[in-house]
Amino acid sequence: MGMLHPRDALHPATLAPRPAAGRRQVLGGLAAALAGLPLAAPALAQAQPLRIGMITSLSGPFTALGESMRAGMQLLLAQSGNRLAGRPVEFLVEDDQARPEEGARRARKLIGQDRVDLLCGVISSGVALALRDVVTEARTPTFLLGSANDLARKAASPYIVRPTKTNWMLGSTAARWAREKLGGARVLTVASDYAAGREYVGDFVETYRQLGGRPGRTLWTPLGSADFGPLLTTIAAERPEAVYGFFAGSDAVRFLRQWQEYRLAGRVPLIGPGAFFDQEDVLPAVGDAALGAFSTFHQSPTAPASAAFNRAYMATGKPLPGEFSTTGYVCGQVIRALLERTGGTLADWEAARAALFGAPVETAFGTMPFDPRNGQAILDIHVNAVRRGEDGRMVNTVVHTYPQLRDPGPDA
Amino acid sequence: MRRALLSRAAPMAAALLALALPAALAGPFHLRFLAEILLLGTAVMSLDLLVGSGGLVSLGHAALFGTAAYAAAVAALHLGGNLLLVLGAGTGAALLLAALMGVAIMRSSHLFLLILTLLLGQIAWEVAFHWRAVTGGADGLRGLPPLSLGPWRLDGPRALFLLAGGLALAAHALARSFVAAPIGRALVGAREQPLRMSALGYSTARIRLRAMLAAGGIAGAAGSLYPFLNLYVGPQSVHWSLSATMIIMLVIGGVGSLWGAFLGSAVYLALQTYVSAYTDRWQLFVGVIFVLIVLLLPHGLAGAAARWRRG
Numbered sequence: 001m002g003m004l005h006p007r008d009a010l011h012p013a014t015l016a017p018r019p020a021a022g023r024r025q026v027l028g029g030l031a032a033a034l035a036g037l038p039l040a041a042p043a044l045a046q047a048q049p050l051r052i053g054m055i056t057s058l059s060g061p062f063t064a065l066g067e068s069m070r071a072g073m074q075l076l077l078a079q080s081g082n083r084l085a086g087r088p089v090e091f092l093v094e095d096d097q098a099r100p101e102e103g104a105r106r107a108r109k110l111i112g113q114d115r116v117d118l119l120c121g122v123i124s125s126g127v128a129l130a131l132r133d134v135v136t137e138a139r140t141p142t143f144l145l146g147s148a149n150d151l152a153r154k155a156a157s158p159y160i161v162r163p164t165k166t167n168w169m170l171g172s173t174a175a176r177w178a179r180e181k182l183g184g185a186r187v188l189t190v191a192s193d194y195a196a197g198r199e200y201v202g203d204f205v206e207t208y209r210q211l212g213g214r215p216g217r218t219l220w221t222p223l224g225s226a227d228f229g230p231l232l233t234t235i236a237a238e239r240p241e242a243v244y245g246f247f248a249g250s251d252a253v254r255f256l257r258q259w260q261e262y263r264l265a266g267r268v269p270l271i272g273p274g275a276f277f278d279q280e281d282v283l284p285a286v287g288d289a290a291l292g293a294f295s296t297f298h299q300s301p302t303a304p305a306s307a308a309f310n311r312a313y314m315a316t317g318k319p320l321p322g323e324f325s326t327t328g329y330v331c332g333q334v335i336r337a338l339l340e341r342t343g344g345t346l347a348d349w350e351a352a353r354a355a356l357f358g359a360p361v362e363t364a365f366g367t368m369p370f371d372p373r374n375g376q377a378i379l380d381i382h383v384n385a386v387r388r389g390e391d392g393r394m395v396n397t398v399v400h401t402y403p404q405l406r407d408p409g410p411d412a
Numbered sequence: 413m414r415r416a417l418l419s420r421a422a423p424m425a426a427a428l429l430a431l432a433l434p435a436a437l438a439g440p441f442h443l444r445f446l447a448e449i450l451l452l453g454t455a456v457m458s459l460d461l462l463v464g465s466g467g468l469v470s471l472g473h474a475a476l477f478g479t480a481a482y483a484a485a486v487a488a489l490h491l492g493g494n495l496l497l498v499l500g501a502g503t504g505a506a507l508l509l510a511a512l513m514g515v516a517i518m519r520s521s522h523l524f525l526l527i528l529t530l531l532l533g534q535i536a537w538e539v540a541f542h543w544r545a546v547t548g549g550a551d552g553l554r555g556l557p558p559l560s561l562g563p564w565r566l567d568g569p570r571a572l573f574l575l576a577g578g579l580a581l582a583a584h585a586l587a588r589s590f591v592a593a594p595i596g597r598a599l600v601g602a603r604e605q606p607l608r609m610s611a612l613g614y615s616t617a618r619i620r621l622r623a624m625l626a627a628g629g630i631a632g633a634a635g636s637l638y639p640f641l642n643l644y645v646g647p648q649s650v651h652w653s654l655s656a657t658m659i660i661m662l663v664i665g666g667v668g669s670l671w672g673a674f675l676g677s678a679v680y681l682a683l684q685t686y687v688s689a690y691t692d693r694w695q696l697f698v699g700v701i702f703v704l705i706v707l708l709l710p711h712g713l714a715g716a717a718a719r720w721r722r723g
Binding site: 059092094095099100101102104105106108109111112113125126129130132133134137148150154155193194195198 | 439440441442444445448542544549550551552554555642643644646648649684685688689694695
């Protein structure tokens with residue numbers, strides 16, 4: 001069929017059924033058996049390159065975010081001299097186009113053909129959910145960076161580690177902040193009508209109501225709206241005491257510009273998840289339209305844990321880092337910590353997982369322990385205020401921190 | 413007589429061999445990849461019935477394929493992954509939608525047909541995207557049970573591949589007999605000489621409706637197996653951009669040849685999967701190949717192969 005990779009076609013192991021981790025164990029076991037020296041196997045594992053596959057969006061609506069994620073990971077690998085725990089690293093990147101089917105196909109290619117030792121990446125929650133069964137069935141350790149709540153709940157898997165936030169962490173902390181600072185004022189909610197927007201707004205409204213706040217009307221707009229005029233007119237007519245909103249990427253840029261043009265900026269307090277005011281992808285494009293807005297986020301360029309990463313990232317000619325460059329870098333840090341704790345081998349995933357969850361990892365998001373029930377990171381959630389920095393640029397500045405937030409996970 | 417038998421048996425034997433070889437030799441990734449090529453190829457082939465014979469270029473074919481995928485997935489989630497149930501639910505849903513679409517388009521052609529099918533497809537997409545309780549919205553549906561037939565589980569890559577291969581063979585036989593049957597000839601007639609056809613007493617509207625039903629049924633059968641490749645179905649499988657991709661596959665493979673649809677989907681998916689590992693700009697390659705084929709091989713790869721065989 002012309003589709004067979006020559007390496008696979010020639011390799012005898014292709015013909016026999018075999019567990020997912022595959023070739024290295026077969027060869028290692030063979031070498032050990034031939035030499036009659038069980039000690040030879042770990043030595044061989046040390047010399048074998050470690051293949052890391054990344055699935056991210058390099059075309060489609062999340063292109064910029066995907067490129068940032070890849071840059072963050074590449075920075076960490078470059079800093080480590082392309083070796084993790086003594087093993088040389090081969091880093092393979094595949095584009096999921098933000099489409100679930102495409103992501104699943106890429107994951108199968110990386111697992112089945114490229115024989116990666118572990119997978120990481122993903123921006124779109126849809127892709128992350130589609131990958132869940134693929135990697136669990138193949139038993140491939142996967143560091144999944146989408147943020148749908150279900151990834152830490154119904155869709156949790158023993159093969160998935162989640163070194164990033166869940167949407168609930170941001171929505172519920174924003175409600176707590178609004179309750180404390182605005183005293184239960186009437187908060188209107190508005191968001192892009194897709195999975196992430198629904199979860200942010202849903203969690204915000206639920207928590208806010210539980211705390212005794214008064215949620216106002218909820219408005220939805222389609223993803224990729226060009227004109228927010230009618231929406232902003234409705235918001236102004238509602239006269240809310242504050243607005244909780246979520247838009248991402250180019251939607252966020254357009255919304256914030258028009259928010260200013262309709263003279264709502266500075267008059268109505270604006271709150272949102274951090275991606276609404278992302279340091280790298282949104283703030284540089286909207287002037288001072290977001291000045292004074294608050295967001296809850298696990299990432300902030302002014303968080304102390306991020307300082308070293310900021311310097312290294314900006315030294316590569318990039319701006320102050322936003323969510324996805326930091327996320328890519330943190331993912332690399334967690335993978336590095338895992339390999340260092342296991343001496344560079346992933347042969348026994350059970351044990352490797354236990355070693356990772358046994359003690360927190362120091363990352364650019366801060367000290368990161370894991371919840372052993374679902375592999376979900378427990379994170380510090382910062383309240384960021386958009387303020388004018390020394391050089392006049394807008395900077396997400398930490399004004400408060402909710403320490404060590406744990407997703408309810410299977411309890412939710 | 414014997415020659416006729418031979419000329420009919422030879423392609424059949426070749427097709428069976430083409431299925432048996434990879435089933436014995438290919439690894440799990442390639443088997444699943446080939447299964448995807450076969451399923452999408454079957455859907456593209458059903459589109460070829462409309463485009464190749466009827467000149468009806470539809471941008472709503474993914475709606476038929478994806479609706480079947482959703483119906484099959486929902487049926488499997490609630491009633492288990494019995495193969496016949498899944499195929500029945502998916503094909504039935506696609507036939508229903510095809511009937512609706514057929515009624516809507518039976519009096520239009522060319523640009524209006526294109527726009528009507530696009531709109532109907534977008535409506536199907538909107539439903540899939542917003543009816544969260546049933547379709548899972550943007551997240552899609554996951555956690556599907558594996559396919560089964562009686563006591564056998566059909567969830568391994570080899571079983572899926574053979575299933576897709578069997579479906580492709582059956583669908584191809586069906587499509588061939590449709591084209592050869594009076595209705596297939598009448599469809600070509602309605603494309604070439606609509607006035608003369610109606611003067612002869614044919615109802616072009618009814619012919620189009622039947623063609624739509626045949627195409628919808630075949631696309632639906634392929635669509636109902638599609639979610640089980642990845643145990644996932646999402647709104648992308650209903651989106652019009654998949655319809656456009658199908659048209660590109662069809663043109664690459666060769667309009668009007670039926671089996672070219674499989675070539676086209678193989679070339680497109682292989683490009684997308686392999687070239688994109690080396691460059692982010694893989695769509696440029698697809699575009700260039702598409703343009704080259706339109707300019708140099710107007711009958712697609714299948715047409716080129718047929719010409720080469722004739723010498």
